[in-house]
Amino acid sequence: MRAISRTLLPAALAATITVACQTVQTTQAGAVGVQRSQLMMVSAQEVEQASNKQYQQMLDEARRKNALNRDAATVQRVRRIVSRLTTPTAVFRPDAPAWNWEVNVFTSNELNAWCMAGGKMAIYTGLIDRLKLTDDEIAAVMGHEIAHALREHARERVSKAMATGIGVSVAGALLGVGQVGQDLMSTVARVTFELPNSREHEMEADRMGVELAARAGYDPRAAVTLWDKMASQSAGAPPQWLSTHPSHANRQRDLAEYAARVMPLYQGARR
Template sequence: MLPAVLAATVAVACQTVQTTGGGAVGVEREQMMMIPARDIEQASAQQYQEVLAEARRKNALNRDAAQVQRVRQIANRLIPQTANFRPDAPAWKWEVNVISSNELNAWCMAGGKIAFYSGLIERLALTDDEIAAVMGHEIAHALREHARERVSKAMATGLGISVAGALLGVGQAGQDLMGSLAKVTFELPNSRLHETEADRVGVELAARAGYDPRAAVRLWDKMATQSAGAPPQWLSTHPSHASRQKDLADYAARVMPLYEQARRR
């Protein structure tokens, strides 16, 4: 009985969705999801609070008031532009915090939970345009619901007891989901497809907010310099440096009219 029930549940749970509009950059791809968006958002909110609590215990949360204000001001310009990809996003319960750490890292979890690491800003001497490039890229992952898609893929390729429990709402479903979400957020790099989508959506978000989209090219040059010619682990599945630079340059040029328009406002 269980295989039949599981198969039926999987069939019901699977959804093909279009998470965002294509925008000027034309990112349009239907995604297969096996878990409701609300579940990922709830797990993300809980995971985010745990990260903040740990940083607070280490006296590493929002230590530099000027730096925090700078990052939040940039976020405040980017967030309204998310409406160009999905109308619900500006109303998400956005949070933006800075963690004191030497890591070259930043992320945005489902529902708009953003963390920026001070090492990224300081070690790379980021300009506001470059911070916007990073943040736009990370926000794009949330808009495209890449974490939900990755957890869904993990479920689809490992249909065992724990997955059955998650789908049927029994057992350790909540903890399983938290563990899977943490893994795809903090441990495993994004796929090349997800990184390319985030690059393209990210440059458009930056341009619409009045930040120079060409800064994304300069940013990844800095990244490569700091990483001995290779990207950090969290970007390690992305195409080669040269391929990424060309794609970013092409899409930055495509959204330059949006940048010029934003600057005139």
């Protein structure tokens, strides 16, 4: 990590940042072999707390708009799939199956889905209905999103934002002054909903997602058909939430390669 100039910060704060910045390995490699150390400047607990607050606000807003879990059959279908996906998360993180996982369905025409820190998820009806997703394809979507949470990509991105522009409330959080500030909550929301993930993060989520799907008994090859459907709805380009991913052809190749790698896991789960 590039050092932060101590001429720009009080010495005590600079020292605190140095201590707070740590290298972690959030997940085990799994069959797909995702292995990369991550630099973190904020605790998992702080990011999860901010995510939970943001999630509750979004649920409240959806309720006011009568856009939360309107179709019981769709909600039951999505929750059944997610329940199967969260069990094999232990392969990547032994603590993950005990997380307080939650998934809700938002009525919206957007092609969107996400999973916040700690396992708070949503999928939009536009994604399910416009693309006519199969159960295997929903598993591909949600496995990908779950992988982002397992890898703590939001925490990593918040840490990067803090390293490049530290505000008063964030500095207070680093120094242990009070609870997580509004600025941290806003940053969590921004990296989750507004800014596209990096190519590296998307690749990791793709590869881990196909393994989660396979271990849960869903065909990992559905990730490839899902991407074809995405491209067909976006004039050959991905929607904004996947816009930093490599080209369509490169992504197809990578997904196909890793889906083939985990096919024995899928076949074993189907027996």
